[in-house]
Amino acid sequence: MSSTSVVPSSVRLKTIAIPPEHGAWGFLLEPILVGLGVAPSVPGIALAVAVVGAFLARHPMKIALVDRLHHQRYARTSLAERTAMAYGVIALAGLVGTIGLAGVKPLLPLLLAAPLALLLFLSYSQNRGRDLLPELAGASALAGTATGIALAGDESIGLALALWVILLARDIPSIVYVRARLRLQRGKPFSRSVVLLANVLAVAGITVLAVIGRVPALAAVAVAVLALRAVYGLSQYHRPVRVQTIGLMEMGFGLLLAFLVILGYALGL
Helix, strand or coil, rough: CCCCCEEECCCCHHHHCCCCCHHHHHCCCCCCHHHHHHHHHHHHHHHHHHHHHHHHHHHHHHHHHHHHHCEEHHHHHHHHHHHHHHHHHHHHHHHHHHHHCCCHHHHHHHHHHHHHHHHHHHHHHHCCCCCCHHHHHHHHHHHHHHHHHHEEECCCCCHHHHHHHHHHHHHHHHHHHHHHHHHHHHCCCCCHHHHHHHHHHHHHHHHHHHCCCCCHHHHHHHEEEHHHHHHHHHHHHHHHCCHHHHHHHHHHHHHHHHHHHHHHHCCCC
16 A cells, blocks of 8 residues: 555645746846846747746656655646646657757757755755855856857857856845844844845956956946845835835836846947
8 A cells, every 4th residue: 555645635736736946036037137138039048948847847857856855645636737737748749849949059058057955856845045155156056047148149168158147147046135134123133244145256257358348338237236235125214014015115126136137238338
């Protein structure tokens, strides 16, 4: 007899099909916008479809994995498995389209990001997906989407990797900042110096790349704006706001960065 038991439970498709982490949407959409904005192409769109499918499959896969590890089978378990498979088909279709149109070159960044994705997946099995390291790993892996899309658009490896670096300079300090901002609002201890250090290193790194002509100057401006919002957000002048508002503001800052980077490459600024 199987050790897995079936436990009755009502479930809504939305809770299975849509990831609950609002901030994760920014980490998904920003690289796609930057990649397609800098290097628009049909293979790039196909790769974006593959990444979106894989991203959406992550949540139902996590649910099914957790249920199996607990040797339980709820009504949500089979629904999660079917939903993950449906998203997997979408991801596979995008992947096949990418390879058929542009070969395997655009997939190289995905291979480089695979260890980060594996770390995130393993964290789910331990119910630690919201820890700092898995969150950084997931965002860093998704940032590589812009690099793959740029390669799909036949851009140079140098430009493609530069997009990844820009997005890392956006994602890593932002994650550290948001976690600190939430702790500040909840009256919990946090490290302001770690946030400031992360932002200073990001601004300095992108500024150096802009000076030597590897990235547009507007990319450095965008990262500097994010650093200023972190300084203000953790200062005595900040105003407490809802968690959802912080998430929406972060998406706004992410869209601003994407716009400035695209504009910088388009105009050579």
